[in-house]
Each structure stands twice: as structure tokens, then as C-alpha cells.
Amino acid sequence: MATPSVLTVPSMYGDGILYSGPTVYSNEIVVNGNFETDSDWNKTSGVTISNNKATINVTGGGFESLTQPTTYDVGEKYILKLTIQGLPGSSGKQIRFQDEAGNLGTLFQIKTLDESEQNFQAEWIPNAQSDIIRIARSTTSGDYSFTVIRVSIKKITQGSDFEFTRDTTGTRINEEGYIEDVPYNLAFYSEDISRWDNFRVGIQLSNIVSPLNSTGVYLLEDGTQTDNHYRKLDYQTLDPTNTYTQSFFVKKKDNGIYPVLRTSGVGGNSWVTFNWDTETLVQGPQITSSKVEKLNAGWYRISMVFSGLASTGFIIGMSNDPNDDLPTYTGNNNRFYAWGCQIVKGNKIKNYLPTTDRVNLPRLNYPVYGGCPSLLVEPQRTNSNNYSSDFTQTFWSKQNGVTVSSNQTKSPDNIVNADKLISANLTNEQYLLNASISTTSGNDVTISCFIKKLDYDYFHIRFTATNGVWVAASVWYNIDNGTLGTVESGITAKIIEYPNGWYRCIATRTATGTGGGRVRLQLASSDNTPNVVGDGTKGTFIYGAQWEVGSYATSYIPTSSSTVTRNEEKALYAGLGTTDTFNDDEGVLFIETEALVNNNEARGININAGSGTNRVLISYPSSGDSSITGYLQSTAGSGASMTITGVDTTQKHKVAIKYKLNDASLFIDGVKRAVDPSVAMPVGLKQLDFSNGVGANTAEYRGNLNAIAVYKTALTDTELANLTSYNNHDLFIPYRSRMQMIGADQELQCTEHDITRFL
Numbered sequence: 001m002a003t004p005s006v007l008t009v010p011s012m013y014g015d016g017i018l019y020s021g022p023t024v025y026s027n028e029i030v031v032n033g034n035f036e037t038d039s040d041w042n043k044t045s046g047v048t049i050s051n052n053k054a055t056i057n058v059t060g061g062g063f064e065s066l067t068q069p070t071t072y073d074v075g076e077k078y079i080l081k082l083t084i085q086g087l088p089g090s091s092g093k094q095i096r097f098q099d100e101a102g103n104l105g106t107l108f109q110i111k112t113l114d115e116s117e118q119n120f121q122a123e124w125i126p127n128a129q130s131d132i133i134r135i136a137r138s139t140t141s142g143d144y145s146f147t148v149i150r151v152s153i154k155k156i157t158q159g160s161d162f163e164f165t166r167d168t169t170g171t172r173i174n175e176e177g178y179i180e181d182v183p184y185n186l187a188f189y190s191e192d193i194s195r196w197d198n199f200r201v202g203i204q205l206s207n208i209v210s211p212l213n214s215t216g217v218y219l220l221e222d223g224t225q226t227d228n229h230y231r232k233l234d235y236q237t238l239d240p241t242n243t244y245t246q247s248f249f250v251k252k253k254d255n256g257i258y259p260v261l262r263t264s265g266v267g268g269n270s271w272v273t274f275n276w277d278t279e280t281l282v283q284g285p286q287i288t289s290s291k292v293e294k295l296n297a298g299w300y301r302i303s304m305v306f307s308g309l310a311s312t313g314f315i316i317g318m319s320n321d322p323n324d325d326l327p328t329y330t331g332n333n334n335r336f337y338a339w340g341c342q343i344v345k346g347n348k349i350k351n352y353l354p355t356t357d358r359v360n361l362p363r364l365n366y367p368v369y370g371g372c373p374s375l376l377v378e379p380q381r382t383n384s385n386n387y388s389s390d391f392t393q394t395f396w397s398k399q400n401g402v403t404v405s406s407n408q409t410k411s412p413d414n415i416v417n418a419d420k421l422i423s424a425n426l427t428n429e430q431y432l433l434n435a436s437i438s439t440t441s442g443n444d445v446t447i448s449c450f451i452k453k454l455d456y457d458y459f460h461i462r463f464t465a466t467n468g469v470w471v472a473a474s475v476w477y478n479i480d481n482g483t484l485g486t487v488e489s490g491i492t493a494k495i496i497e498y499p500n501g502w503y504r505c506i507a508t509r510t511a512t513g514t515g516g517g518r519v520r521l522q523l524a525s526s527d528n529t530p531n532v533v534g535d536g537t538k539g540t541f542i543y544g545a546q547w548e549v550g551s552y553a554t555s556y557i558p559t560s561s562s563t564v565t566r567n568e569e570k571a572l573y574a575g576l577g578t579t580d581t582f583n584d585d586e587g588v589l590f591i592e593t594e595a596l597v598n599n600n601e602a603r604g605i606n607i608n609a610g611s612g613t614n615r616v617l618i619s620y621p622s623s624g625d626s627s628i629t630g631y632l633q634s635t636a637g638s639g640a641s642m643t644i645t646g647v648d649t650t651q652k653h654k655v656a657i658k659y660k661l662n663d664a665s666l667f668i669d670g671v672k673r674a675v676d677p678s679v680a681m682p683v684g685l686k687q688l689d690f691s692n693g694v695g696a697n698t699a700e701y702r703g704n705l706n707a708i709a710v711y712k713t714a715l716t717d718t719e720l721a722n723l724t725s726y727n728n729h730d731l732f733i734p735y736r737s738r739m740q741m742i743g744a745d746q747e748l749q750c751t752e753h754d755i756t757r758f759l
Helices: 717-723 733-742
Strands: 006-008 047-050 053-058 063-071 078-085 094-098 108-111 117-124 130-138 144-158 170-173 179-182 197-199 202-205 218-221 229-234 243-252 258-266 271-275 280-283 287-294 299-307 310-319 335-345 363-365 374-377 381-383 403-410 416-422 431-433 437-439 444-452 458-464 473-478 483-487 491-497 502-510 515-524 539-549 564-566 586-594 603-608 615-620 627-634 637-645 653-660 664-668 671-676 687-689 703-711
Touching: 047 063, 053 063, 170 363, 229 258, 243 258, 243 310, 258 299, 271 287, 271 299, 280 287, 280 299, 310 335, 403 539, 437 539, 444 458, 444 515, 458 502, 473 491, 473 502, 483 491, 502 539, 515 539, 586 603, 586 615, 586 717, 603 703, 615 653, 627 653, 627 664, 637 664, 637 671, 653 717, 664 717, 671 717
Parallel strands: none
Antiparallel strands: 006 703, 047 053, 053 144, 063 130, 078 117, 078 144, 094 108, 094 130, 170 179, 197 229, 202 218, 218 335, 229 310, 243 299, 243 335, 258 271, 258 310, 271 280, 287 299, 363 374, 374 703, 381 539, 381 564, 403 416, 416 539, 431 515, 437 515, 444 502, 444 539, 458 473, 458 515, 473 483, 491 502, 586 653, 586 703, 603 615, 603 687, 615 627, 627 637, 653 664, 664 671
């Protein structure tokens, strides 16, 4: 079977990237990039080339550079690789890569090198044709020299890795079935300490590797000032009702200095100081527990658990006393290595996850009770509930004597942060009354909440008659066995089981008026009965209430004081592919997909020419529910249009469309479902979009995506049947070397799509 030119499955995720197949590069653009001869480069007076390297000598804070003319293709992506050897210097000393027509300034900057060789690389898109390669060195004072050993620039001509834009965080179901933040590491720039606020601590990029065998380890130095010494990273304010675990990797360099791990912000501080000599931690106030793990090559991971703090900062500090926090002392240029900060919800340390800005990582969502992960792609939604899980707030009106006790049991997050809704000593309706959700006539409104049985077998959601938005109606949920009870007219209801006895109760209805509709979350002792016999102690566990405008519930959006919006995933064309990646004459587009909702909203994935007319498309069409369409369009206009009806799109399906002159077909789940023997071919296919290909934001894909592949040849019917059947192993075998190369996260390997099982 042919090798796909594009392939991604969630098990090809690693280090924050969703890989999509082999990347192909052009020939080398740089001439004499290994400096074999003293030629082809323009040099300033401080630059010499000999012995297979360029030596750049800076005298008295001057500026020196090494340049070479070249020509770039506008809008194409290039990759730069540099091998450099330098001497330690201050953070003001920098090495820069520049192109000087439209991309003026620093495109690539390296701070303070060690004496060993270091490799750096970066991708960028030039926006002018006639540019130059410039490798420059500038500093404000002093003499300095460093060497450039290798320079390489190549154009990316085929393939790339999927890039996602969301600009907000989100949540997913992790491999254990629990709700988890994406990313779960709440710290920004977990490794780039150069971005952290500096309080009398210098940093220097070192040449040693991290505990996970990566580069980017910094050496921290306390300088000579008399004061406390630390670096601080700001992050969003933490919810004081939650428990958090904060951790850092450290390694000893000099005697007489000890690492301090600390929080900073509202409600006080918490800290631990690590004593290298005894390999123990001294912990300060408000610390629930602390831990030190001894790792390989002299590394340690220190961590602390705290709660009750609305902390706003992550501090790595220095102390000259192993029993003190951040004392005032006179520094003596003492140093230690630090790498990989992390803060997570809960009282358990998690595997380290690197972060940058935290907002654009793809969400790999697992089925609640196990199985393969999928790429979760959702529309923008807002949780209009200001306090989604803190029901003690006055935002929640407690009617008829109902009370709330906070943090009573583990929530669907697997953290002890779920509340108990306690009945009053009365015999009547007992509920929380939330503030209204603003809606417009004709819009759907979806209410959801996580409920766990304690003393009552039923739970009750009621849309109350308010401002003419809708007629009062209710739905009852059996939280003893996870089934629906009575669902009154006008409501669509659903109940979903989660681990630890939790159920997500969901209710949707259409507003018949415009204004603020109100909703009640109520205790119930039996089906279709609003009255509860309470005693002031019995209750039900409750967590994660969400109010959203839409016809179905999306992933949980936590809130703590105001509404929160999770942006849509923009999984559109972002450098994935060129005209070399796709074949205009013949090919196959394959996806394994599961819709979020079975309706007639158009949602598609396609390969196209960027013109809106030449495209190959698989979609959930707008023509009707329960349908999948394979569509082919050429420059001349419409081509093959193959729609299969009667398909439950909320179930997983493997779909492939084959295109070849006068030979198009659509396969679904191992069966050829449609053919078209009279079709023309599209022209200029060059990109893959998560849309219908007419426009970048038109009919964007929404769903759970388990796989996507593009073939540059028209596969046989037997191959297509195998590809879309249950065991489509042939799809993955050609990528075993790719998997070995990227070292994808083991936790994201799964049974059906685990490429390593075919080695």
C-alpha cells in the first residue's frame, strides 16, 4: 500500500506538536555553509574563516557580521539551522540571524553561550524575494569572540505539522477518564526563564541536558547584591478553593546556595527550601506537603502542595540558609541549574509538560471509559455561569433553606473540590436558583451540571417561566443508574456517565422569547416529583454547572468569578502542504471522524487549491441530518457529489473519497457506498483545510477526529476497503520510523492507532 503524503493520528502527538507526516526540504540554499573555504561570504573586519569555521571577534562593543546574498520565495516557509560555539557572557550579548527585506531586526536570537557546540533552529516565512543571510554579533561593552561552525537554510517543500489556533485554554478528558486542563501545566513559559521577572538573579544558557534529555537548561546566579534573590513568573490568579502542586527541577553547581520554590500573591506565601547536603526540604506556612525526588545525573525534582491561596506568581529563588525562605544576604556569584517549572491542580505531581503561551495546544480527548484519543475540535462557547463549581457564592440563590458545603468529595477532575447540596428540613421544592442567561428568541440554550448520588436517587433541572423566554418545563435524571426520567415537552435531555459515580446531566431547549431565562438545579427524591422530604443533612454532590447558547453541551469551561469564553479551534491551513504534497491527477482523502452532534450543520475537511473551486471534500452536509458527503469540484464547476444518508454521525466512521479522471468513489466503514464514473479533476491542489474549501472560515470541521490521511495515488478498491475497515494497519506501518524519531508521548499511545505495536 502507498505511503500517505499527509498523516496524523493523536498518537503522533509529542512535545506540544501534532505531527502530520514526513517533512521534505529543498536543496541547501546556503553556499559554503560548512566554511570549507574562505569564500562566498561577506565579512566585516572582525570576521575570519579558517579551519572549517567562521570566527567573529568583537572589540570594544562593536558590531560584526557575516552575510551572504540569497533569494527566497515569498510566502513559503523556511528552516534555519545553526551550530555555534561561544564563551559565557552576560545576557546583553546576543547572536542574531536576520533577513533584511521586510523582516528587519532579530528573527533568531541566542543569548549567552557555553564553550561547547550548540545547535539551534527556527522556522520563518520571508516576505520579500531578494534578501540576505546575516549572522550578526553585537554587544554593549567588552571584547568577545565566538565561532559559527555550520549554517543551513532550506525551504519546506512537502508536509508540515498541524498548527492550531485557539488563543484560550480548554479542557479535555484524559486517559484516566477525568477532566483536565489543556495544558494541565498552569505555568507559562515553563523552561524559558529569560522571560521571567528578574530580582537580582542572573541566568546563563548552559550546555547540560535536562532530566528528560532536552536542551534549554539555565544556570542561575545570585550576583553580588545585598538583598533577596529570585526570578518570578506571573500567571493567572489561582482559585483559592482549589489545591495545587508546584514543582521544579534543580541541579547543584556551587556550594553555599540552596534553591527555594515559592508562590507569591494574594492570601500569603508558601515555600520550600531544598538542602542539597541532606536531600531534604524545609517547608514554610500554608504548605500541605512537600516532596523531593532524586533523578539521574544529579537532578532533583522538588514539589510542594498548597491550598487556600489566590496566588499570582511562581518563584524560583536562592537562599544561603537551607532552613530559610528568601533571606536578605550578600550574593557571591553562587549558582545552580533550574529547568521545567510546573503547577497543576490537585495534590498529586504529574508528568512534566512543557509550555509556552499555554493557549494553542491541541486537545486530545479520550472516551470516558477508555479507548483511542481523538482530536477535539469545538466551536466557540461561553459559560455564562459566573461560579461554575463554587455553589457557596451568593451568585447562587439558595431557596427554601437549602445549604451548600464546599469541597466534600472528588469531582470529575479527580480532585477534592466538589460541593454538597444539602436539603432543608422541609417538604417542598428545594433548589439553587441561578441568575438568568440572556438569550434571543429562536436560539437554543443548553444547561449542564455534574451530579453524584449521595442520599437522593434523582436530580431535576427546571427551565422556569421568566420574561416570556419559555414556558416552564423540567427534566428528571436518575443518578442511581444513569438513566433519564421524565422529560417534559420542549426539552432535549441527555445523561453521560463519568468515573467515580458522576453523571453529567444535560438539558437543551429553544427560547421562544428574548430576554433573561432562568434555570433551577433541584434536588429530587423520585421521578416527576418536585417535592423532597429533607432533614437538613441529606444531599447530593454537585459540580461544574455550565450555561451555553447552542444546541448541545461542549467540554466543561470552568469559571470562578465571571463568565469565561473558550474560543473555537482554528485547525485551518497553516503551512500544511504545498503543491508537491498533493496530486491533481489522482489521490485519496481519508478521515476517521465522529460528529459532536447529528444535525444539518455543514462541517468539512478538504484539500483545495485556495480558489474555492478546485477541491476534494468529505463533510457532514447542510442538506440533512444523518448524512456524510464526498464531493469533488474542478475548475469547470461541480463534479462528483456523493451523499450517503441514514448514517448516525455521532458514531465513529472511517471515510475515504477516491478521485481519478472519470473514476470517483466513496467508501464508508469498509464498504463502497457511491461511485461517479464521469468526473473531471481539480487543478492546483496545494493545501488541507478543516473547512469546506470555499473559504477559510466556511463550514469548519467540528468533531472528534481520530485520523486524517492524504494519498497521492488512487488506491484500489481492496486497499480502500481495508483502509476504512476496523483494522486499517497498513495506514500506519510506513510511519514506524517517524514515530521512533519524534518520541511521541507514551501516555497518548492507544490500541488501534498505536504505531509502535506494528514494529
